[in-house]
Amino acid sequence: MRAPGHGGYTVMEKAQVFDAMIAWAEMDIKPVADDVLNVETAANSTYGCAFARNKVGPDDSPAAINTRSTIAPALAAWSSG
Template sequence: LRRDGLRWIPRNNGDIKIPVVTLHTLGDLFVPFSMEQIYRQRVVAKGNGNWLVQRAIRGITHCDFTVAEQVAAFDAMIKWERDGVKPAGDDVLTPATVANTNYGCTFTVNTAGPDDSAQTIGIRNLLVSSGAGCPP
């Protein structure tokens, strides 16, 4: 039982035994990207690194994912579970990789679909027009 005031929130200690695919926007100020790095370290420390795939998304707000990004990640996770095909992900720990100007572009889909919210579309358009978006 936790004694730190978060009684009902489980500790995220990296003890996973099933395929896990995470998405994380790089500009999230509520849950910084460093949390993905800590999660990777915890999972690896438990010997479970083979169960975790992480994808960095070039977004600037919390959970600013396009529907296409969500669907791609979910489909990849299902295929991994069903067929044993581990999907590609991003290296979240190597500083030089994370510092690369194109980091976060591999799995970013800035093309708006009919199910994307106006907020997500607006934010992504702002990101692209500012020059901070992914190259086409």
């Protein structure tokens, strides 16, 4: 997920990542991911947007809630294009 730090993940995103990690460890189902080693991919304004869920819940931190407004333009551009 594209975020300006590591504190901007929602509870839903953390749960999805954890589930994907368990599926990989227990069933050898490798999760889909952005190519973090590709400089062009990482520099793209839509990098990480495929994995962002722009919904917040009552258990989300202020950092996660604030991140949603920060990344909203990139998410909108990615989903429309």
